[in-house]
Amino acid sequence: MNEQNIIDALAKTNLFRHCDQHVLKTLAQKTSIKNLNKGNVLFVNKDEAALFYVIVSGWVKLFRETLDGAQAVVDILPAEHTFGESSIFENNQYPYTAETAEPSTLLAIPLELLKNELQNNSNMALSMLSSMAEYRKQQDKELEHRTIQNAPQRIGCFLLRLIDQNAKGSITIHLPYDKTLVAARLGMQPETFSRALSKLKTAVGLDVKGASIHIKNIQDLSSYACSACTSAFPCKDLQTEK
């Protein structure tokens, strides 16, 4: 990856979408590139924060743990997302642990640079504001889903969010990471995930072969899953992939 690649990668994120080239260039010069395997811990909850990250490819799991080992998955982020930048507003402590969930390429950028940019460039603050607002909306929906949707519906909703919004009829998708991890992401046990997926399978017509899932009829799936939601498919603002 050369400097231009980095700049391009930055420009794809919500955070830097509207930034001038020269700002991106400044950032890119201090950026380091990480090619990582699955299961690599980037930082730990409550660590002193010095860097934030941009996901170029792969998936990163954000989570926290209790003393007795229970784990709460905060989110699992795909390419073009950033994480760790919010620690600017959290006394420079990371608010979660971050670990690669799949082999991933990341960019690591000093938080100081972002801080400076926020101070000196009012557009940067607006960008961050809008990117944070969008993220917040998603998390907000997440909480709603935990409240009103049952396990099969949450899985259905998750599948729909993997689909291109314009898709119609039938389509085949691939789970982007382990089923165990999808389960955690949706706040359920692996066993529950497995059973809930078979329930969904018979309810709306799916063919499941390992990580690949063929949806026979998107409409059926969405009317099953979205009936217990306050917004309906295609719920544009909640796409996992942009």
Place this chain on the structure above:
Amino acid sequence: MNEQNIIDALAKTNLFRHCDQHVLKTLAQKTSIKNLNKGNVLFVNKDEAALFYVIVSGWVKLFRETLDGAQAVVDILPAEHTFGESSIFENNQYPYTAETAEPSTLLAIPLELLKNELQNNSNMALSMLSSMAEYRKQQDKELEHRTIQNAPQRIGCFLLRLIDQNAKGSITIHLPYDKTLVAARLGMQPETFSRALSKLKTAVGLDVKGASIHIKNIQDLSSYACSACTSAFPCKDLQTEK
């Protein structure tokens, strides 16, 4: 309430804490004051947004509903909090319905003013950013709690957040709104709340008389509730009241 009262009320919010007096004055001049009873709907989810609100006193419930009437309570906010301002970043649509949960005094302010201020005053953007970051952290914890804590623990955690952080030993508190509403806020049924509260009562020693609850030993309560949480009492960042 005169103009100075309004300015003082604005200055207590996270959003405007760091604003100059003259900015607050401009806002105050376009602000209207609402004294409302319980159960008053301020706006409905997906309405076109024109105003945002500041809570001077009382409590406001934010929620969304599905087609079949299921309700997801997003939050219940106390004095000194603002709501509706995020619709700036949501295509000018309110992302939830807002309704007073108790008799309340509110300030209504045109979103346009805030937008302008965001454009012209880079400190405003930073303020909003930091206030949004804090709110996001709280919602994030909320999701964690739904995942790891059971019903009695969630209630315990809720009680602890009503307490002054410096309190030690024993203390009496009053539920700020209906038990039914507390239940909804914590994502459980009223019946579950009632039963979970009695379980908590015997487990950590509470005296419950209607809405007033005497906690015999804060330490016992926090070790009961916070054992299933990734942060421990006093979890400074999660106080309901500031």
Place this chain on the structure above:
DNA sequence: CGAGGGTTTGAAGTGCATCAAATAGTGTGG
């Protein structure tokens, strides 16, 4: 005093978690 909402209690059902074990799938070294 009576009406109506808030709250509690009881009984029964459902969904998810847990524990245990079998099965499938993957990568390794021989």
Place this chain on the structure above:
DNA sequence: CCACACTATTTGATGCACTTCAAACCCTCG
């Protein structure tokens, strides 16, 4: 290319937590 080791996933059996439906109780307020 196969056997082994290890992990991911599924399946079964059981228990617990929370929900649901129903009814009683309580409290407040007109």
